[in-house]
């Protein structure tokens with residue numbers, strides 16, 4: 001938020017964020033009647049203000065075009081991703097984007113995988129974040145500034161893959177709860193349901209090796225679930 005009335009009960013109690021007249025960082029009207037866009041601050045905060053970066057901007061309407069202008073001013077290579085192919089001309093000719101991807105074109109989307117240092121998502125229609133996570137390089141930043149009426153979706157596997165996990169058999173769950181109470185946890189616990197079930201059917205069902213702090217791999221995620229998100 002960038003403003004409040006400074007005279008109501010909430011403001012007097014240092015709770016300006018509860019002020020009925022608070023002005024949000026973006027999609028609000030500022031004192032002078034202009035729209036608040038608020039894209040500069042998050043781009044700056046997350047380090048997406050350096051020359052030479054490759055930045056994606058999802059959605060051109062609303063404040064998307066402001067993102068493009070800032071990103072170009074910072075010296076970034078800018079790719080606009082949009083579900084409206086007719087926005088390509090504006091994106092490139094009018095706002096100076098270097099490239100345009102029509103988000104329904106699977107080949108173009110695939111070609112952009114793992115190429116971007118950051119993505120600013122201002123799309124106003126609810127969508128899956130999965131392809132955009134895939135477009136980021138390792139440690140890339142996804143800044144979500146859109147305000148769709150229903151939530152964007154993010155498959156949990158996107159968070160799990162690449163994270164450090166501790167793979168556990170099902171009968172270790174009670175121990176994990178004890179360990180959580182003692183804060184004896186460093187990673188996510190992931191229950192290996194498939195392996196647990198197969199061992200239950202085997203004659204040596206009580207023999208089970210718990211690999212401590214094992215690096216997760218996509219193949220372990222299929223039949224597992226996450227019971228503790230740190």
Ligand SMILES: [Zn+2]
Nearest residue numbers: 005008011019
């Ligand atoms: Zn107030």
